[in-house]
Structures are given as C-alpha cells and as structure tokens.
Amino acid sequence: MLRMTRRSFIQTTAGAAAAGLLSGGWLDFAFANQTGYFESQFGITDAICGRALAKALSRGGDFADLYFEHSLLNWLALEDGKVDRAYASVVLGVGIRTVRGDQVGYGYTQELTEEAMLAAAATAATIADGPAGAPARVFTPARTGDYYPLPRLFTAIPISERLPVVQAVNDRCFALSPLIVKANVELHTSQSRLLLVGSDGRRVEDLRPKSYLSVAVVAEKNGRREQARWNLGGRRGFEYYTPAIVDEVASEAVMRAGFLFDATQPPAGETPVVLGPGVTGILLHESIGHGMEADFNRKKVSTFCTMIGKQVAEPFVTILDDGTIANQVGSLNFDDEGEASQRTVLVENGVLTSYLHDRISAKHYGVAPTGNGRREDYSFQPMPRMRNTFMLPGPEAPESLIRAAKNGIYVADVTNGQVKIGEGDFAFYVSRGQRIENGKLTAPIKDINIIGNGPKLLRNIIAVAGDLKMHQGGAGYCGKNGQKVPVSFGLPTVLVKSVTVGGVKAGSQA
C-alpha cells in the first residue's frame, strides 16, 4: 500500500516475520573474501555491465548504476520449548538507475540475463530525454573498509549447529525465573552478496552479514502477565553467539519481564526526563537524525533545512552518524551507491555541521557524498539514510543527572519511535523506566509514549554524562518512504529539561 507521508519510524525489534529460508545451494562457493562472485555465479561480465549502462544512458542523464544483490536469509524459531520451524528467503536481482539532476528512473529484474537487464535499463532511461551518454569503458574495483569480516559464511553453518543456540536461550529463560510461562526464541542470519557498477567506472563488491538472536518472554505472577523481549546481534558471524551471549539475551529479557509487574503508566504532562544509556539513542534518530537526511533538506521539507552553521544545542552536545564501527548493524564497507563509508558529524559542540548525503543531494549542495546512500534491496533506489547514530559522552556522572532532574521520569528502554520531518515533532515509546522523586529513582513505569519537538529537545538537553553505550541489537530497523534498512544508535545518560509524557491521568508529575 502506498503511504503518502513524509514520516519515518524506527523499531528496535523485528515484528512477526513473514517468510523465510534454510540453506540454499551455496555451500559450493564458500569464500567470504571472494571477488568476482556475480561473474562466477551468474556470468555478469564488465562487458555486459557496460552494455546495460549504455542502455540506461541512451537518453542522456548524469550517471547510471547497476546494483546486483544475492541475499540468503535464514531463521530458526522456537515456540513451546522446541525449535520446530525454519524459514528461508532468497533475494536475487539487479536494480538499474538513471539519474538526471534530482530525477531518477529505476527498473529492476530478478533475471540476471543481458536481455532482462537491457529491458530494466530502458525503463530507467525514460527519466531523461536528451542525446545518449557513454559509460566508462573500464571499471576499476574500489578498495573498501572491512568493518564486518565473516570468518565462516552462514551458508556453511548447518541447521544442526544453529539449533542448540536457540534451544539454550529458551532453557536459560526458564531456569532464570519460575515466573516465565512462554518464550519465543529466534536466530536470524543473512548474508548479502553485493556488486555496484557505475557509469563513471566505479565497481565495488561486498559481502554483508547480519544476524541476531532474540527472545520474547511472557511472565505470570498472581494471575497477571507481562511480556518483554531482548536481542543481541549486528553485522556478526555465527561465532558471536557464545554461551555468554545466550545468557545475556535470556537474562536481559527475563529481568525486564519481572520488573514490569510493579510498573504502571505514569501521570500525563510535561516533565524533566533522564534518558539512560544505550537503546535510548532512538531519541537522536528521531529528534535530529531523520531531519538531517539531505533529501528532506534539498526539498526544504525538514525543520532543519535552514539551520546549518547555527547553534542548535549546548556546546557539550556532539552528535555523529558513523558507518565505520566494527560489527554495528548500521555499519557499511561502502554505501549502496558505492561511496566509502565514513563518520559524519551532524552536530559539533552544539553547532549543526553536516547533513547526511547521497550522491544526488551531495551534488545539489556541492559537497562530497557522506556514504549515507542506502536501500532496502535491489528493487529500491538509494536515498540518504542513517547508519549508527550517537552522541559523544559528556562530563557529568549519571547519578548527578538524576539528582538534578529532581522530579520526573527516567527512561531505561525504548522500543520504537517516529518523527514528522517538517514539524520536527517526534515520539518514542518507553517500555521500561522509573519515576524520579526528590532526585532518586522510585516506582517503575512502562508503556508510555514520550512526545516532543526535535529542535526544542536539542536546546533542552541540559546535561550529558560520560557513559556512552551503543545498542548491540541486530533486529532494529528504520523505515522511510517504504524502505527498511538496519540501523543502530547509542547515547550516554542525558538530562532533558522538559518533554511531554503521555500518561493516563491528567495531573502533575511531581
């Protein structure tokens, strides 16, 4: 369904997943560092690429590119104590784009034949209407980062090796607490082979892994039930899922479920908020990250579109979007336009410094791309997207922020959020927190939406602690214009002067 909204959202856990896959006939070519994958498996030569690019530029255009993908996603799921279902999904295809100024023609095909590629290229070419352009004759492989080495391909890891990991999380949850009545455990793995070939001669190849181990538990106490979930993962291989990780996934979920029995929805109204470290980084993703994506600013539909160079926050606030952090789920060796990944500074000492660019917006603003051009898969055109977004640590101690808040809300876990780019209004959903009364953490709270305005919130950050923590989940994704991409985020403990808490009773917070 078409969603006509310039609205973006984020989710820290995947919802109920749809379809899936197991193995896939790939065991024969199991070298993670192998180049020439699409040539060896599908006969995609530079000559074929050159002809497809020539077709894409047959009516002119600034440039064209081809994005080949062969992805294999597998997941195993446990319900009622047994790993009794497996899912697999294969995604194969090439997306062909012709760019003319800020206009894009896009065609794609799942058949990696020259005939099908030429047809898709002809579709892309319709965006232009001038004399034909000529692509480069030589494609030069680019060097990329190596932020997620994969010691063993997922295709080389049989189900028999994966099963015990999934089972162990379940068994650990039930061992940890007699209150647990249900556990759903999933192990997701995916590996994507990617090749980007551009009419300017660029040729970049990557192997992108992504995986996570998740559990959702239900606990029961005195006839009441509560649910909680947790996951760990990233751009990580199977070797990550050690007994220590199994234990952490299980104990984090079980702790959360137990905590919720005493929690209530707090009263509604404006109040000081202290955000604990880690997953609360969603705050940055919503309050500033999306608004700094350059496509929104190029179109003047972001509240931040006139703020570059301006002081938007206190001098102790520095916010980054970084695609080069090892194994974080938002990291990229190169982006989906073939640009090298990088660390981009959004806010430096309180001053708005750079948008997040793809090639189209970078050209529009006359700056270098920032490596933020991303797409969900080969069937979509790239656009500016976040990678791993976080705030640098500040000078304060976390406890002093709680004392300074005096009366308010402490946010520990956030599950999802959303922003309206133009207004800057955002919301994020707090699944776990506590009240702050007289500078101390008191009664637990849950299930409330916190709502605010991005630029206002940035101005209202009045203290930052030194305890930056990156979220280590692998299930989180960000949605924009109908495309989902994996992202991560992080935050040190932060004190915000005042935000609206959507509680249940009209009344003051104190």
Place this chain on the structure above:
Amino acid sequence: MNPKLRELAQWAGDAATKAGAQQYAVTVGWSRFVNIEYRQRKPETVREAVERRLALSLYVNGRFSLQSTNDLRPQALQDFIAEAVAATKLLAEDPYRTLPDPKYYQGRAALDLQLADPAYAAATTEKRHALVREMEAACLEAGGDKLVSVTATGQDSRAEYVRLTSNGFTGEQETTNFNGGADATVQDEGDRRPNGYSWASSRRQNGLPAPAEIGREAARRTLALLGAKKIPTATLPIVVENRIAGRLVGELLAPLSGQAIQQKRSCLADKKGQKIGSERLTLIADPLVVGGLGSRLFDGDGMAAKKRTIVEGGVVKDFLVDWYYSRKLGCEPTTGSTGNLILPPGPRSVAELMKALGRGILITDFLGGNSNSTTGDFSVGIMGKLFENGEPVQSVAEMNIADNHLRFWQKLAEAANDPWPYSAMRLPSLVFDGVVVAGK
C-alpha cells in the same frame, strides 16, 4: 490467469515430493507495477518492474519449514527445494503442524469479487503521467503561498497468485491496485514546516477520487496543521478520523488472534462472551465485499472465506484462529485474518457530532506509540484540531493519548456516517468520551 504460474507451482510441489516431503503448500505470485512521482512539475521518480516469487511450505517427517525464493532458474530452484527438505528433517517434530483438513476448503463463495479492473489494460504511460500531474497541479493551486513543497504519486499494479496443496487445495486470485496521493509541506511560524498528505487506494481506477480532489485534499489537510500547539492536559471527548481509526482497531484485534491467545500474549484470551466495549462496538470481518481491498475467497490457509462477527454490541463473539493455532488450542479454526473490517456507521456526520459534543479534539493523525497486547496498555501521539462549540479553533500537535484497550472501548460513544472505502479497514470516524489528552 497465466498457466505458467500453475505449471511452476505444480513443478515445485512435485520437486518437494520427490525430495522427500510428505505434504506441501506452494504459492507462486507474479506482479507488475508502475510508480510515478512528481515534484516541481516534473517527474521526480519513475519506477517500474515485473516480479515473481515462489513460497513453499514443507511438511517432512512431522516437521515444518517455509521457504521463499525469487531465484526461479530451474536448477537453482530444484537444489533449493532439495536442501530445504533435507534441512527440515533436522528440526524438532511438531505434531500440530499439518495442512488444514480439506473439509475447510469446501464452501467457497460462488461470487465474483471483482478484484481486477478490466480497465487496467488501457493504462498508458501518458495517462499515468497526466493523472499525477493533475494531482500535483491541484495541490499547488489549493496550497497557495504557504507551500514549500508538493510531491504527488501515482502507482498501479496487477498481480496474479496461485496456491496449491498436496491435499487437494487449488486457488487463484487476480488483482489490480490503484493508488494516488499527494504530500505537501507548508511554512509555519519559525522553523516549523507542517507536512500533510492525502492518499487513496482502490481495486479499480474509477474507484479513486478524482486526481484533482486528492491534490486539493492534501493541501487542505496540510494547511489545517498550521499554527499547531500543545494545549494543557485535559480530559476531553475525541473524534478519531475514519482514515486513521484502523490503527486503534488493529491494536484491539491483535490480542484476539489464536497465536496471541495460545502464546499467552492476549489481554482478551478469557473474554469470549464478555463485554469489552460499549454497545457501539461491533466489528465484522467480511472478506466477501465486492471490490474490497481485503477481499478474498479463501484465507492464507486456504479455508473458505466467510463473513464473521468478531465483536457485537461490545461483546467478544469470535477469535481469529488460523489452522495451526486451532490445533494447538484444541478449538475450531475461524480464520487468521479479517479480510475487510467493518464497524457499522452511525447516522451523523463528523461536523454534526462535533456540534453535539461542543468541545473536544478531532484527531487527524497519530505519531509513534505502541500497544501491549498482553496487558492492553497503549500510548500514542496525536495531532488534529481542538474544537469549541463544534467549530475548529486551534490546531494541536505534540500531544498524546494513553489508556488500556479494556477500558478505552467502553468509551466509544458513537460512529459517524463516513466509512472509509480506500482501505481494507472500512471504518467510520469514531467518538470516544472522556479521554485524557496529554499536553502541557
């Protein structure tokens, strides 16, 4: 229907059997879509493709897996299926996992649901562009000086789908979809640039509002967001607009699913026959609406589609239980999905309702939020209009409502006369009394 899809489905089923699967269900889908987006009176994006995908449920030695692929090269597919069958054998047994009893396949309605528009074949590139240009032009004209950006989008698609199972089910469906929408941004005070939109979906080209109407509506809705503020926290009646009411109804339906009930994630598991909402709360799942966006003759299990009353006069009548969870729960299956969802409209318009209420908030959109199906607690951001004496007086934003679904639906006071036809959630605007709206 394309006979090649049937052939491919049968071929894949045979390959699964040959590889050692005792039972299977296979679906093969084909679709073609065109998407055109305009901004600044020129095409911003033109996107078009044809796609095919095969999904295969395997039942092997009492074990189950679900495979999906778009790599349909014969050898690749054959290898994929053989490896999938071998891998499935390594899973734990699941005695509940079977194909449905074929008796549930019987009794398919002898209806032409008219899900594919014969006019689709007449769509041309020129006509598609003209339609989107018209939406954009109308929005630009209606938006006036305050506009900073307008994007108009048209999308249409045609899809075919075949499902076969090893225990005798065959089903086919052919659909078309037409979508049109416009999205506008206006300059407000300071750095605020409110963004609003209007969109519609239909099975038929002529089921959509006129393109100019979509464009004007997008402008009108966006201009209505100007000057938005949060007002002090208060307990007020709210009117939830038809086009967004599906969000709240969807949250109420989630704990009615067989999976939620069996997995103890349902706040409604013990509420069958009990009152969970006001007299006004009646929810009907009707997959047999002619031309409906959620219409179908059989559900995801292949069970013949039937109209069902889920909630009547506030009382839970039926759960949404698919074949698998009916086996786990030891009950009769109903269906895992609603098809189209209907809440009977009332006699009055939204304007009349606002007049009768005097003061309240008309909610025109939600922001963020979530709902906990285990406890029923929910919280969501809202925007819209404060009305007094039945007249809109102030745009509101950065506000929120929170409640528990077990209490909230008791507050449903009335449904308006405006069921929304452009979605499978064919809901009218809804009035709730005494809701805490959080702001300043």
